[in-house]
Amino acid sequence: MRAQDSATGPGTIAVGGGTDTAPAAGTTPTSIAGTTPTAGTALAAGTAPGTGPTPNRATPGTAPYAPQHSPKAPARRGTLLASLGVVAFSLTFPSTAWGLESFGPWSLVALRSTLAALIAGCFLLAARAPVPERRHWAGLAVVAGGVVVGFPLLTTLALQTSTTSHAAVVVGLLPLTTAVLGSLRTGERPSRTFWVAALAGAAVVIGFTVQQSGGALTSGDLYLFGALLVCAAGYTEGGRLARVMPGWQVIGWALMLCLPFAVAGSAVALPLEPVRLSAHGVLGLVWVAAGSTFFGLYVWYKGMAGIGVPRASQLQLAQPLLTLAWSVLLLGEEVSAAAPLAAVAVLVCIAATQRTGRRRAPRPLPAGETGPVRS
Secondary structure (H helix, E strand, C coil): CCCHHHCCCCCCCCCCCCCCCCCCCCCCCCCCCCCCCCCCCCCCCCCCCCCCCCCCCCCCCCCCCCCCCCCHHHHHHHHHHHHHHHHHHHCHHHHHHHHCCCCCHHHHHHHHHHHHHHHHHHHHHHHCCCCCCHHHHHHHHHHHHHHHHHHHHHHHHHCCCCCHHHHHHHHHHHHHHHHHHHHHHHCCEECHHHHHHHHHHHHHHHHHHHHHCCCCCCCCHHHHHHHHHHHHHHHHHHHHHCCCCCHHHHHHHHHHHHHHHHHHHHHHHHHHCCCCCCHHHHHHHHHHHHHHHHHHHHHHHHHHHHHCHHHHHHHHHHHHHHHHHHHHHHHCCCCCCCHHHHHHHHHHHHHHHHHCCEEECCCCCCCCCCCCCCC
């Protein structure tokens, strides 16, 4: 046997040659086991550094190394989706005020849920979405009661006596309330910096919105605080469910759960409340049904699944300021020059909450559930 035919890897001796032998030209050094030397292993004696074959950096038996996507990409995508949800939600109060020009409060809420459920049903049928498992229906009922029925109904009743700027107080407290409930429900434990920034942001928003409304309490405040609690519960449960099913299916099935009650409510309320159709009223109804209830909650839950309930909730600190901006543009309400200063302070708080890490990972999913899922 020729020496070059039996050259071995580092630290071995060629058979029949008596001396260490360099590998033949154009060949790759091979060890006794027939594997390729890994990075950091010297070539056979006599091979000049940098002139021999390039070692394969892959572990023996695996595919060659390929660059992976940045771990920050899912977080950026989740933040973007949740931000789109906030923009959609910021139009809810002005759109509801428009809708009340044409419909009574009970009729508006019932029609809103009915139209949103019909849109969701079309998507579920087109995608042939599977019916959720029995263990998920309790969570879907919480979502339906909180964000499909409870929050729209209570805020609509409140807006009969409150301005949209005053109602924004609810949204100013909602991020902090959602973060607290989300931390308790999902097991996420944000850092102290997160909570400091969240409290500071809530204080800025509450102070600004109360100043805008003159600091006076109205008869609708009880409705607003009730809306705060049920909405935070619905957000939290929806964010948890979005870890095991696509976000659009979470809100889709919650809407379908409410469809029989929404249809019955429409049939009862429409004959009892006056209907005065106008362009503003119809546009307001369409937006709160398709924009706020379906699209907004779809991207919101999908974003929550990507970045967690506490972090997503703090993006809503910007919602009152956006609502005030829409109120000026769409409803002609007046806002003081303090708005830009409040906006900057809120943006700083949002940036702080998004940069802080968690002290404890989310609570593991129940047995038999997997997540996250793609929608």
